[in-house]
Amino acid sequence: MKNQLVHLNIKQIRTELMRFMMAYEFALEEINTKINILQQEFEYVHDYNPIEHVKSRVKSPESILKKVKKKKIPLNIPAIQEKIRDIAGIRITCSFVTDIYKIANMLEKQKDITVIEKKDYIKNPKPNGYKSLHLIIQIPIFMSDREENIYTEIQIRTIAMDFWASLEHKIYYKYNREIPQHLRDELKDAAKSANELDKKMERIHREINVLKEAEDAAMVNDDPKFPADLLMPLLSESYDKE
Template sequence: MEHTQIEMEKIKYWRTELVRFMMAYKFAVEELSTKISILQEEFQHIHDYNPIEHVKSRVKSPESILKKVQKKKLPLSLPMIQENIRDIAGIRINCSFVTDIYKVANMLTKQQDITLIETKDYIKNPKPNGYKSLHLIVKIPIFMSDRVENVYAEIQIRTIAMDFWASLEHKIYYKYNKAIPKELRDGLKEAAFTANELDEKMERIHNEVSELKEADQLNSHIEESITLPPEFIALLSEHEKHS
Protein backbone atom coordinates (compact mmCIF):
# COMPACT_ATOMS: atom_id res chain seq x y z
CA MET A 1 0.00 0.00 0.00
CA GLU A 2 2.83 2.38 0.91
CA HIS A 3 4.62 1.57 -2.35
CA THR A 4 1.47 2.39 -4.33
CA GLN A 5 1.13 5.72 -2.47
CA ILE A 6 4.72 6.68 -3.37
CA GLU A 7 4.13 5.79 -7.01
CA MET A 8 0.95 7.88 -7.09
CA GLU A 9 2.79 10.86 -5.60
CA LYS A 10 5.51 10.51 -8.22
CA ILE A 11 2.95 10.42 -11.02
CA LYS A 12 1.20 13.48 -9.58
CA TYR A 13 4.52 15.33 -9.28
CA TRP A 14 5.60 14.62 -12.85
CA ARG A 15 2.15 15.46 -14.20
CA THR A 16 2.34 18.85 -12.45
CA GLU A 17 5.88 19.45 -13.72
CA LEU A 18 4.87 18.54 -17.29
CA VAL A 19 1.91 20.94 -17.14
CA ARG A 20 4.21 23.70 -15.84
CA PHE A 21 6.73 22.88 -18.56
CA MET A 22 4.17 23.21 -21.38
CA MET A 23 2.50 26.26 -19.82
CA ALA A 24 5.83 28.11 -19.68
CA TYR A 25 6.14 27.83 -23.48
CA LYS A 26 2.51 28.87 -23.94
CA PHE A 27 3.14 31.96 -21.82
CA ALA A 28 6.37 32.71 -23.73
CA VAL A 29 4.44 32.73 -27.02
CA GLU A 30 1.76 34.97 -25.49
CA GLU A 31 4.41 37.35 -24.10
CA LEU A 32 6.20 37.66 -27.44
CA SER A 33 2.88 38.00 -29.30
CA THR A 34 1.94 40.90 -27.02
CA LYS A 35 5.25 42.64 -27.67
CA ILE A 36 4.77 42.28 -31.43
CA SER A 37 1.15 43.49 -31.19
CA ILE A 38 2.34 46.62 -29.35
CA LEU A 39 4.84 47.33 -32.15
CA GLN A 40 2.12 46.79 -34.77
CA GLU A 41 -0.27 49.17 -33.05
CA GLU A 42 2.42 51.80 -32.51
CA PHE A 43 3.34 51.75 -36.20
CA GLN A 44 -0.31 51.83 -37.20
CA HIS A 45 -1.08 54.97 -35.18
CA ILE A 46 2.21 56.90 -35.13
CA HIS A 47 4.26 55.99 -38.20
CA ASP A 48 3.31 56.20 -41.87
CA TYR A 49 4.28 52.60 -42.55
CA ASN A 50 3.92 49.27 -40.70
CA PRO A 51 6.69 46.72 -41.43
CA ILE A 52 4.77 43.82 -39.81
CA GLU A 53 2.24 42.25 -42.17
CA HIS A 54 1.23 39.06 -40.36
CA VAL A 55 2.12 37.03 -37.27
CA LYS A 56 1.67 33.32 -36.48
CA SER A 57 2.55 31.45 -33.30
CA ARG A 58 2.63 27.87 -32.10
CA VAL A 59 3.83 25.60 -29.31
CA LYS A 60 5.07 22.15 -30.29
CA SER A 61 2.84 19.30 -29.14
CA PRO A 62 4.22 16.78 -26.59
CA GLU A 63 4.27 14.19 -29.41
CA SER A 64 6.37 16.48 -31.61
CA ILE A 65 8.73 17.21 -28.70
CA LEU A 66 9.13 13.48 -28.03
CA LYS A 67 10.02 12.84 -31.69
CA LYS A 68 12.72 15.51 -31.50
CA VAL A 69 14.02 14.03 -28.22
CA GLN A 70 14.39 10.66 -29.95
CA LYS A 71 16.00 12.25 -33.02
CA LYS A 72 18.55 14.11 -30.87
CA LYS A 73 18.98 11.05 -28.62
CA LEU A 74 18.34 13.08 -25.48
CA PRO A 75 17.46 11.59 -22.08
CA LEU A 76 13.83 11.97 -20.96
CA SER A 77 14.64 14.85 -18.65
CA LEU A 78 12.68 18.12 -18.68
CA PRO A 79 15.77 20.29 -17.96
CA MET A 80 17.68 18.55 -20.78
CA ILE A 81 14.76 19.00 -23.17
CA GLN A 82 14.40 22.66 -22.16
CA GLU A 83 18.07 23.34 -22.79
CA ASN A 84 18.53 21.36 -26.01
CA ILE A 85 15.23 21.87 -27.87
CA ARG A 86 14.96 25.61 -28.31
CA ASP A 87 12.11 25.87 -30.81
CA ILE A 88 9.26 24.47 -28.69
CA ALA A 89 7.78 27.99 -28.62
CA GLY A 90 7.71 29.57 -32.06
CA ILE A 91 6.70 32.91 -33.59
CA ARG A 92 6.69 33.65 -37.31
CA ILE A 93 6.56 37.26 -38.53
CA ASN A 94 5.88 38.16 -42.16
CA CYS A 95 7.20 41.49 -43.43
CA SER A 96 6.71 43.29 -46.73
CA PHE A 97 10.40 43.86 -47.50
CA VAL A 98 13.79 42.36 -46.65
CA THR A 99 14.99 45.54 -44.90
CA ASP A 100 11.90 45.35 -42.67
CA ILE A 101 13.05 41.93 -41.43
CA TYR A 102 16.20 43.37 -39.90
CA LYS A 103 14.34 46.40 -38.51
CA VAL A 104 11.81 44.19 -36.72
CA ALA A 105 14.56 41.86 -35.44
CA ASN A 106 16.47 44.84 -34.07
CA MET A 107 13.38 46.30 -32.37
CA LEU A 108 12.61 42.99 -30.64
CA THR A 109 16.14 42.06 -29.55
CA LYS A 110 16.75 45.55 -28.13
CA GLN A 111 13.98 45.02 -25.55
CA GLN A 112 15.45 44.63 -22.07
CA ASP A 113 13.76 41.35 -21.15
CA ILE A 114 14.59 39.57 -24.41
CA THR A 115 18.02 37.96 -24.59
CA LEU A 116 19.32 37.07 -28.04
CA ILE A 117 20.97 33.65 -27.87
CA GLU A 118 21.59 32.78 -31.52
CA THR A 119 21.02 34.18 -35.00
CA LYS A 120 20.75 32.07 -38.15
CA ASP A 121 20.60 34.32 -41.20
CA TYR A 122 19.30 32.22 -44.08
CA ILE A 123 18.67 35.40 -46.08
CA LYS A 124 22.33 36.32 -46.45
CA ASN A 125 23.23 32.61 -46.47
CA PRO A 126 20.28 30.67 -47.99
CA LYS A 127 19.96 26.91 -47.50
CA PRO A 128 21.00 24.78 -50.51
CA ASN A 129 17.33 24.19 -51.43
CA GLY A 130 16.70 27.95 -51.69
CA TYR A 131 15.09 28.48 -48.26
CA LYS A 132 15.37 32.03 -46.91
CA SER A 133 14.41 33.39 -43.50
CA LEU A 134 15.96 35.05 -40.46
CA HIS A 135 15.87 32.79 -37.39
CA LEU A 136 16.43 34.14 -33.89
CA ILE A 137 16.70 32.03 -30.75
CA VAL A 138 15.80 34.21 -27.78
CA LYS A 139 15.30 33.68 -24.08
CA ILE A 140 12.45 35.36 -22.22
CA PRO A 141 11.61 35.29 -18.48
CA ILE A 142 8.19 33.94 -17.51
CA PHE A 143 7.07 34.90 -13.99
CA MET A 144 5.02 32.11 -12.40
CA SER A 145 3.54 31.85 -8.90
CA ASP A 146 6.61 30.32 -7.26
CA ARG A 147 9.41 30.67 -9.80
CA VAL A 148 10.81 32.45 -12.83
CA GLU A 149 11.24 30.27 -15.91
CA ASN A 150 13.71 31.50 -18.50
CA VAL A 151 12.25 30.04 -21.67
CA TYR A 152 13.78 29.66 -25.12
CA ALA A 153 11.74 30.61 -28.16
CA GLU A 154 12.40 30.75 -31.88
CA ILE A 155 11.39 33.80 -33.92
CA GLN A 156 11.32 33.40 -37.70
CA ILE A 157 11.10 36.60 -39.73
CA ARG A 158 10.64 36.53 -43.50
CA THR A 159 8.95 38.31 -46.38
CA ILE A 160 5.57 37.25 -47.75
CA ALA A 161 7.31 35.82 -50.84
CA MET A 162 9.75 33.82 -48.69
CA ASP A 163 6.87 32.51 -46.58
CA PHE A 164 4.86 31.44 -49.63
CA TRP A 165 7.88 29.55 -50.99
CA ALA A 166 8.59 27.89 -47.62
CA SER A 167 4.95 26.82 -47.24
CA LEU A 168 4.93 25.27 -50.72
CA GLU A 169 8.26 23.52 -50.15
CA HIS A 170 7.00 22.14 -46.82
CA LYS A 171 3.87 20.66 -48.45
CA ILE A 172 5.89 19.04 -51.26
CA TYR A 173 8.50 17.78 -48.75
CA TYR A 174 5.90 15.81 -46.80
CA LYS A 175 3.84 14.76 -49.84
CA TYR A 176 6.88 12.90 -51.17
CA ASN A 177 7.88 11.66 -47.69
CA LYS A 178 11.01 13.87 -47.68
CA ALA A 179 12.35 12.37 -50.95
CA ILE A 180 11.57 15.10 -53.47
CA PRO A 181 12.25 14.17 -57.14
CA LYS A 182 15.13 16.06 -58.75
CA GLU A 183 12.92 17.94 -61.24
CA LEU A 184 10.81 19.27 -58.37
CA ARG A 185 13.92 20.24 -56.37
CA ASP A 186 15.20 22.16 -59.41
CA GLY A 187 11.79 23.79 -59.86
CA LEU A 188 11.74 24.86 -56.21
CA LYS A 189 15.22 26.39 -56.50
CA GLU A 190 14.09 28.32 -59.56
CA ALA A 191 10.97 29.46 -57.69
CA ALA A 192 13.16 30.61 -54.76
CA PHE A 193 15.25 32.67 -57.22
CA THR A 194 12.06 34.18 -58.68
CA ALA A 195 10.74 35.00 -55.19
CA ASN A 196 14.03 36.73 -54.40
CA GLU A 197 13.81 38.77 -57.61
CA LEU A 198 10.25 39.77 -56.68
CA ASP A 199 11.38 40.88 -53.20
CA GLU A 200 14.18 42.98 -54.70
CA LYS A 201 11.92 44.56 -57.33
CA MET A 202 9.15 45.40 -54.86
CA GLU A 203 11.69 46.93 -52.46
CA ARG A 204 13.08 49.13 -55.25
CA ILE A 205 9.55 50.32 -56.05
CA HIS A 206 8.89 50.93 -52.35
CA ASN A 207 12.08 53.01 -52.05
CA GLU A 208 11.20 55.05 -55.14
CA VAL A 209 7.72 55.76 -53.78
CA SER A 210 9.24 56.78 -50.42
CA GLU A 211 11.68 59.16 -52.16
CA LEU A 212 8.85 60.75 -54.18
CA LYS A 213 6.78 61.13 -51.02
CA GLU A 214 9.68 62.77 -49.19
CA ALA A 215 10.25 65.15 -52.14
CA ASP A 216 6.54 66.12 -52.15
CA GLN A 217 6.62 66.74 -48.40
CA LEU A 218 9.77 68.86 -48.76
CA ASN A 219 8.22 70.93 -51.56
CA SER A 220 5.07 71.46 -49.53
CA HIS A 221 7.16 72.56 -46.57
CA ILE A 222 9.13 75.00 -48.74
CA GLU A 223 5.93 76.44 -50.21
CA GLU A 224 4.49 76.89 -46.74
CA SER A 225 7.69 78.49 -45.43
CA ILE A 226 7.85 81.11 -48.24
CA THR A 227 4.19 82.11 -47.95
CA LEU A 228 4.20 85.91 -47.61
CA PRO A 229 2.37 87.54 -44.72
CA PRO A 230 -0.88 89.40 -45.66
CA GLU A 231 0.61 92.77 -44.68
CA PHE A 232 3.49 92.33 -47.13
CA ILE A 233 1.10 91.30 -49.94
CA ALA A 234 -1.01 94.43 -49.26
CA LEU A 235 2.15 96.58 -49.39
CA LEU A 236 3.13 95.09 -52.76
CA SER A 237 -0.39 95.70 -54.12
CA GLU A 238 -0.23 99.34 -53.00
CA HIS A 239 3.19 99.71 -54.63
CA GLU A 240 1.83 98.36 -57.94
CA LYS A 241 -1.00 100.93 -57.90
CA HIS A 242 1.44 103.82 -57.69
CA SER A 243 3.95 102.50 -60.23
Protein backbone atom coordinates in the same frame (compact mmCIF):
# COMPACT_ATOMS: atom_id res chain seq x y z
CA MET B 1 0.56 3.92 1.89
CA LYS B 2 2.46 2.78 -1.19
CA ASN B 3 -0.54 3.49 -3.42
CA GLN B 4 -0.79 6.99 -1.94
CA LEU B 5 2.88 7.66 -2.75
CA VAL B 6 2.45 6.41 -6.31
CA HIS B 7 -0.64 8.61 -6.72
CA LEU B 8 1.26 11.59 -5.29
CA ASN B 9 4.21 11.03 -7.63
CA ILE B 10 1.95 10.76 -10.68
CA LYS B 11 0.19 13.97 -9.66
CA GLN B 12 3.52 15.76 -9.23
CA ILE B 13 4.75 14.56 -12.62
CA ARG B 14 1.49 15.65 -14.28
CA THR B 15 1.74 19.08 -12.63
CA GLU B 16 5.37 19.54 -13.71
CA LEU B 17 4.58 18.51 -17.28
CA MET B 18 1.67 20.93 -17.38
CA ARG B 19 3.85 23.75 -16.06
CA PHE B 20 6.54 22.80 -18.57
CA MET B 21 4.12 23.27 -21.48
CA MET B 22 2.52 26.38 -19.96
CA ALA B 23 5.93 28.07 -19.68
CA TYR B 24 6.24 28.07 -23.47
CA GLU B 25 2.70 29.40 -23.89
CA PHE B 26 3.53 32.24 -21.49
CA ALA B 27 6.75 33.00 -23.38
CA LEU B 28 4.78 33.30 -26.63
CA GLU B 29 2.28 35.63 -24.95
CA GLU B 30 5.13 37.87 -23.76
CA ILE B 31 6.74 38.05 -27.20
CA ASN B 32 3.44 38.53 -29.03
CA THR B 33 2.67 41.47 -26.74
CA LYS B 34 6.05 43.00 -27.56
CA ILE B 35 5.49 42.50 -31.30
CA ASN B 36 2.03 44.07 -31.08
CA ILE B 37 3.41 47.15 -29.26
CA LEU B 38 6.26 47.58 -31.75
CA GLN B 39 3.85 47.12 -34.64
CA GLN B 40 1.43 49.79 -33.37
CA GLU B 41 4.23 52.24 -32.57
CA PHE B 42 5.84 51.75 -35.97
CA GLU B 43 2.51 52.25 -37.74
CA TYR B 44 1.80 55.44 -35.77
CA VAL B 45 5.26 56.98 -36.22
CA HIS B 46 5.92 55.92 -39.82
CA ASP B 47 2.32 55.63 -41.07
CA TYR B 48 3.21 52.14 -42.26
CA ASN B 49 2.81 48.59 -40.92
CA PRO B 50 5.88 46.40 -41.60
CA ILE B 51 4.22 43.20 -40.33
CA GLU B 52 1.71 41.32 -42.46
CA HIS B 53 1.10 38.24 -40.30
CA VAL B 54 2.25 36.72 -37.00
CA LYS B 55 1.82 33.03 -36.24
CA SER B 56 2.88 31.27 -33.07
CA ARG B 57 2.80 27.69 -31.89
CA VAL B 58 4.04 25.34 -29.18
CA LYS B 59 5.18 21.90 -30.31
CA SER B 60 2.88 19.08 -29.26
CA PRO B 61 4.12 16.61 -26.62
CA GLU B 62 4.27 13.94 -29.36
CA SER B 63 6.47 16.15 -31.55
CA ILE B 64 8.74 16.95 -28.60
CA LEU B 65 9.15 13.25 -27.76
CA LYS B 66 10.03 12.44 -31.39
CA LYS B 67 12.77 15.06 -31.29
CA VAL B 68 14.00 13.78 -27.91
CA LYS B 69 14.40 10.29 -29.40
CA LYS B 70 15.98 11.58 -32.61
CA LYS B 71 18.57 13.68 -30.75
CA LYS B 72 19.01 11.06 -27.99
CA ILE B 73 18.30 13.62 -25.27
CA PRO B 74 17.88 12.38 -21.68
CA LEU B 75 14.21 12.07 -20.79
CA ASN B 76 14.05 14.81 -18.17
CA ILE B 77 12.64 18.33 -18.26
CA PRO B 78 15.87 20.34 -17.72
CA ALA B 79 17.66 18.48 -20.52
CA ILE B 80 14.73 18.91 -22.91
CA GLN B 81 14.46 22.63 -22.09
CA GLU B 82 18.16 23.14 -22.81
CA LYS B 83 18.60 20.95 -25.88
CA ILE B 84 15.35 21.63 -27.78
CA ARG B 85 15.18 25.35 -28.40
CA ASP B 86 12.29 25.56 -30.84
CA ILE B 87 9.48 24.17 -28.66
CA ALA B 88 7.96 27.65 -28.78
CA GLY B 89 8.03 29.25 -32.19
CA ILE B 90 6.89 32.50 -33.80
CA ARG B 91 6.81 33.29 -37.51
CA ILE B 92 6.64 36.93 -38.56
CA THR B 93 5.77 37.67 -42.18
CA CYS B 94 6.84 41.07 -43.51
CA SER B 95 6.20 43.11 -46.62
CA PHE B 96 9.82 43.80 -47.55
CA VAL B 97 13.31 42.43 -46.87
CA THR B 98 14.39 45.66 -45.12
CA ASP B 99 11.46 45.19 -42.71
CA ILE B 100 12.92 41.86 -41.60
CA TYR B 101 16.08 43.50 -40.28
CA LYS B 102 14.15 46.42 -38.75
CA ILE B 103 11.93 44.05 -36.77
CA ALA B 104 14.86 41.84 -35.74
CA ASN B 105 16.76 44.92 -34.56
CA MET B 106 13.77 46.18 -32.54
CA LEU B 107 13.37 42.79 -30.85
CA GLU B 108 17.09 42.48 -30.12
CA LYS B 109 17.03 45.85 -28.34
CA GLN B 110 14.40 44.68 -25.84
CA LYS B 111 16.11 44.57 -22.43
CA ASP B 112 14.57 41.29 -21.33
CA ILE B 113 15.26 39.47 -24.61
CA THR B 114 18.60 37.70 -24.96
CA VAL B 115 19.61 36.60 -28.44
CA ILE B 116 21.31 33.21 -28.15
CA GLU B 117 21.74 32.44 -31.84
CA LYS B 118 21.13 34.22 -35.14
CA LYS B 119 21.03 32.49 -38.53
CA ASP B 120 20.69 34.69 -41.59
CA TYR B 121 19.41 32.49 -44.41
CA ILE B 122 18.63 35.61 -46.44
CA LYS B 123 22.25 36.63 -46.93
CA ASN B 124 23.26 32.96 -46.90
CA PRO B 125 20.36 30.90 -48.33
CA LYS B 126 20.17 27.15 -47.82
CA PRO B 127 21.22 25.01 -50.82
CA ASN B 128 17.57 24.38 -51.75
CA GLY B 129 16.89 28.15 -51.96
CA TYR B 130 15.24 28.58 -48.55
CA LYS B 131 15.43 32.12 -47.14
CA SER B 132 14.50 33.46 -43.72
CA LEU B 133 16.05 35.11 -40.67
CA HIS B 134 16.09 32.86 -37.61
CA LEU B 135 16.60 34.03 -34.03
CA ILE B 136 16.88 31.79 -30.99
CA ILE B 137 16.12 33.95 -27.99
CA GLN B 138 15.57 33.59 -24.27
CA ILE B 139 12.86 35.51 -22.45
CA PRO B 140 12.09 35.39 -18.71
CA ILE B 141 8.65 34.38 -17.50
CA PHE B 142 7.50 34.70 -13.91
CA MET B 143 5.39 32.06 -12.22
CA SER B 144 4.08 31.98 -8.66
CA ASP B 145 7.17 30.29 -7.26
CA ARG B 146 9.86 30.64 -9.93
CA GLU B 147 11.39 32.55 -12.78
CA GLU B 148 12.33 30.68 -15.91
CA ASN B 149 14.26 31.73 -19.01
CA ILE B 150 12.48 30.15 -21.94
CA TYR B 151 13.99 29.50 -25.36
CA THR B 152 11.91 30.60 -28.33
CA GLU B 153 12.60 30.46 -32.06
CA ILE B 154 11.58 33.48 -34.13
CA GLN B 155 11.49 33.23 -37.92
CA ILE B 156 11.15 36.46 -39.91
CA ARG B 157 10.55 36.38 -43.66
CA THR B 158 8.78 38.17 -46.51
CA ILE B 159 5.45 37.08 -48.00
CA ALA B 160 7.28 35.68 -51.04
CA MET B 161 9.73 33.73 -48.86
CA ASP B 162 6.88 32.37 -46.74
CA PHE B 163 4.85 31.35 -49.81
CA TRP B 164 7.82 29.46 -51.27
CA ALA B 165 8.75 27.80 -47.95
CA SER B 166 5.17 26.68 -47.28
CA LEU B 167 4.75 25.07 -50.71
CA GLU B 168 8.23 23.53 -50.63
CA HIS B 169 7.41 21.94 -47.28
CA LYS B 170 4.13 20.51 -48.62
CA ILE B 171 5.86 19.04 -51.67
CA TYR B 172 8.60 17.41 -49.63
CA TYR B 173 6.07 16.11 -47.11
CA LYS B 174 3.93 14.57 -49.86
CA TYR B 175 6.89 12.80 -51.44
CA ASN B 176 8.47 11.87 -48.12
CA ARG B 177 11.41 14.21 -48.88
CA GLU B 178 12.40 12.12 -51.92
CA ILE B 179 11.58 13.96 -55.15
CA PRO B 180 13.20 13.86 -58.63
CA GLN B 181 16.20 16.12 -59.23
CA HIS B 182 14.47 18.13 -61.98
CA LEU B 183 11.74 19.10 -59.50
CA ARG B 184 14.38 20.17 -56.98
CA ASP B 185 15.91 22.34 -59.68
CA GLU B 186 12.53 23.88 -60.44
CA LEU B 187 11.96 24.62 -56.75
CA LYS B 188 15.34 26.35 -56.61
CA ASP B 189 14.42 28.41 -59.70
CA ALA B 190 11.14 29.32 -58.00
CA ALA B 191 13.12 30.53 -54.97
CA LYS B 192 15.15 32.78 -57.29
CA SER B 193 11.93 34.14 -58.80
CA ALA B 194 10.60 34.90 -55.31
CA ASN B 195 13.85 36.71 -54.56
CA GLU B 196 13.54 38.81 -57.73
CA LEU B 197 9.96 39.69 -56.79
CA ASP B 198 11.15 40.85 -53.34
CA LYS B 199 13.81 43.05 -54.94
CA LYS B 200 11.36 44.58 -57.42
CA MET B 201 8.74 45.35 -54.76
CA GLU B 202 11.46 46.85 -52.53
CA ARG B 203 12.47 49.24 -55.33
CA ILE B 204 8.86 50.32 -55.87
CA HIS B 205 8.44 50.79 -52.11
CA ARG B 206 11.52 53.05 -51.93
CA GLU B 207 10.33 55.23 -54.81
CA ILE B 208 6.88 55.62 -53.25
CA ASN B 209 8.51 56.61 -49.95
CA VAL B 210 10.49 59.35 -51.69
CA LEU B 211 7.30 60.72 -53.27
CA LYS B 212 5.44 60.53 -49.96
CA GLU B 213 8.20 62.34 -48.06
CA ALA B 214 8.11 65.16 -50.61
CA GLU B 215 4.33 65.48 -50.24
CA ASP B 216 4.56 65.41 -46.43
CA ALA B 217 7.18 68.18 -46.46
CA ALA B 218 4.94 70.33 -48.67
CA MET B 219 1.88 69.78 -46.47
CA VAL B 220 3.45 70.26 -43.03
CA ASN B 221 2.57 73.95 -42.83
CA ASP B 222 -1.03 73.24 -43.81
CA ASP B 223 -1.75 70.81 -40.95
CA PRO B 224 -4.26 72.55 -38.63
CA LYS B 225 -3.61 70.10 -35.79
CA PHE B 226 0.19 70.34 -35.81
CA PRO B 227 1.26 73.60 -37.50
CA ALA B 228 5.02 74.02 -38.02
CA ASP B 229 5.13 77.38 -36.17
CA LEU B 230 3.81 75.59 -33.06
CA LEU B 231 5.92 72.45 -33.35
CA MET B 232 9.31 74.08 -33.86
CA PRO B 233 9.39 75.95 -30.51
CA LEU B 234 8.30 72.77 -28.69
CA LEU B 235 11.03 70.73 -30.35
CA SER B 236 13.64 73.39 -29.66
CA GLU B 237 12.65 73.49 -25.98
CA SER B 238 12.91 69.69 -25.72
CA TYR B 239 16.39 69.61 -27.26
CA ASP B 240 17.57 72.49 -25.06
CA LYS B 241 16.62 70.50 -21.94
CA GLU B 242 18.68 67.54 -23.14
